[in-house]
Amino acid sequence: MSNYTNVNQSLRQRFIRYAKIDTQSDPGSNTCPSTEKQKNLARLLVEEMIEMGITDAEMDNNGYVYGTIPATSDKKLPVIFFCSHMDTSPDCSGENVKPLIHQNYQGDDIVLPDDPTIVLRLAEHKDLKHQIGNDIITASGTTLLGADNKAGVAAIMEAAAFLTKNPAIKHGTIKILFTPDEEIGRGVDNVDLDKLGADFGYTIDGETLGSIEDETFSADGATLIVNGVSTHPGFAKGKMENAIKIVSDIINALPKDQFTPETTSEKEGFIHPVSFGGQVEQAEAQFIIRDFTDEKLAEHGSLLEQTIKNVMENYPKSTYKLEITPQYRNMKQILDQHPKIVEYGIEAIKRAGVVAKPQRIRGGTDGSRLSFMGLPCPNIFAGEHAFHSKQEWVSVQDMEKAAQTIVNIAGIWEEKG
Template sequence: MIDKKNITKRFISYVTIDTESNPNNPDFPSTEKQWNLAKLLEKELIEIGLEDVELDENCYIMATLPSNLDYDVPIIGFISHIDTSPDFTGANVKPQIIENYDGKDIVLNKEQNIILSSTYFDDLQQYKGQTIITTDGTTLLGADDKAGITEIVSAMEYLVKHPEIKHGKIRICFTPDEEVGKGAHLFDVEKFGADWAYTMDGSQIGELEYENFNAASAKINIKGKIVHPGYAKGKMINSLLIANEYIAAVPADEVPEKTEGYEGFFHLHDVKGDVEETVLEYIIRDHDFDIFEKRKYLMQKIAFDINKKLESDAIQVTIKNQYFNMKEKVTPVMHIVDIVEEVMNDIGITPLIKPIRGGTDGSQLSYKGLPCPNIFAGGHNFHGRFEYVPVESMIKATEVIVGIAQKVTTKYKQ
């Protein structure tokens, strides 16, 4: 159905363009290099025959595949993001294609002895005999979310070339800056005009998600006082030691590396400091809203308790909400999840319905009035050197998109 060679070539063409976003730049997009892929996609969407192709001033790309029906059905959308994570470099990506994967360790970089272990990353075992695309161990790959872009573009191209496949109006959008939490901020839901949408931004084949974390960031500013250490008694206040006390008060078992499923966490991801001032940056995550609120309260209480002991206001905590659990917005329209589950079963994919231990553009879009569950894009080990994607998973994800378009026409036939 979907040409393997073409989908591989398309994916490679996308991931070799550096689109890393920048969490410290408030501009849209946060990096100028995201325009390079955006402009390529604009040209490609026009060439394959989509209509209303628009690349706006904020680097959002929207396009339309018109309906070929003689009756009305809901307008559906598909969304992916063009940026890659700043957690690991996305510059000079050198993809490697492993045909007929044998189930063993994959040498990513012989010179640097970088190995993709088939025992440590045991999900690899399910793709034995397939074609795997990896990095060379020095960059991330960018399957998050260029696999999703590849699948959406390939599905639209397939539907254009096969007009005998009936479908309603389909809208697509590629967003900037999802990896830095801004992908949906300037998304014009009204202009997009879909009744509901799907982000193609999940991981392994079969994933179907409509629950995600509630999320917040916490910035802890700790003020100290530097004096000569030889004369410091009763005068020096070491912000680094206060920071250590704060960190020790956060529950040690409620961290990403010790939690799974619905379990939330506190994640300390950045520390900068000296005696005079230290800044701790955390993210706070939980699926349960009440527990989420308690986590935010705890961050403030730890600061209050230490300040009280020190008889000062050395610690200041700033907490900002980032996104919320889309379950609240998707549950009332669960038929949009049921459609995907039916399509997956129709084409021989076992649906893996589970909560997202993270967030997508879809979580924010759901709260902006566009219910938006998440579908697998096929990649694994996102945001690092061990990222990979099976080509067969991208093909199946493309088939899911086509299948959803078809399923809607039969579900809503008048």
């Protein structure tokens, strides 16, 4: 993208435009998208794609955005898609986001003006040491920024604008996909694979500059319902079995020095209670279970159930129901069958003048599920950091390298096709 001299200014303006739109998703909603406001960004993206010449750009009834950049090569090439999600996390407010540009960052603490207790310190944000001289964008201190994943959205849109302005660059058909509700685990629930019409793709939703991720957790969700014995508390001796206390005992009986998010790293998995509520008669807890292999995932599920059984022996009049349901699986199982997809991604990062960093994700992406839907899909960096928090930040220069990597991927598949 060396001949696109305005990319830096264009990209920062594009990202700020998107970041100001509240697209927070809602896990308590049963609609798709879970919040109607996500469509506000979707409509803008469609308008901008049409303006740049992507004539088939559209938003469907579920808030998914699709578009096609036609091939400029005569070769018979696979159809590649690039994907980012439009929603922001429910963990932190996304309303009235005020993006701030900290130009020519020099390593100082960044104090956010709307809440001076929110400070980005070099010692706490290790990747800031690689940003000296770059332009950092943060929110103002009362909201998240939305770089997860509007940094990816902006990079894809910037790459699309560049490719449509430069038809001399040879590439195959390129599809664009923007999804709602990724942050609440529903990002590809209603994707139209026929409309997408691709062979494989890349999500642009990674963190550190140069990272390419081909491995995720495998994930299950678990719902535990305990039916206790309720009676008047004044006459409960020998009769009451409090479901709230039973579930509390179960959670307390789980390992504390292993198999928890706060005690694991690298390739270690965990059992994590994420919600809990109820009354004396019935109480419920939700868990997420994570590991990198299906075998270890199953072992964690067995550990959870055995722990429940052990505790329930102390409450002979009470009963329980445990339901474990699959959520997503490690995309490496699929990507290892298609090594060129990751290889060409690494080559594209290197051609952008960046050190490629193959990594694994202690989490999942839309690409996890898309891979198992027949569309192998590793994850490329977008430059987002400290996501889901008021300290979230992104570097304009990192987003620029992400956009350049997207253009390079398209060109490499044409070269080698």
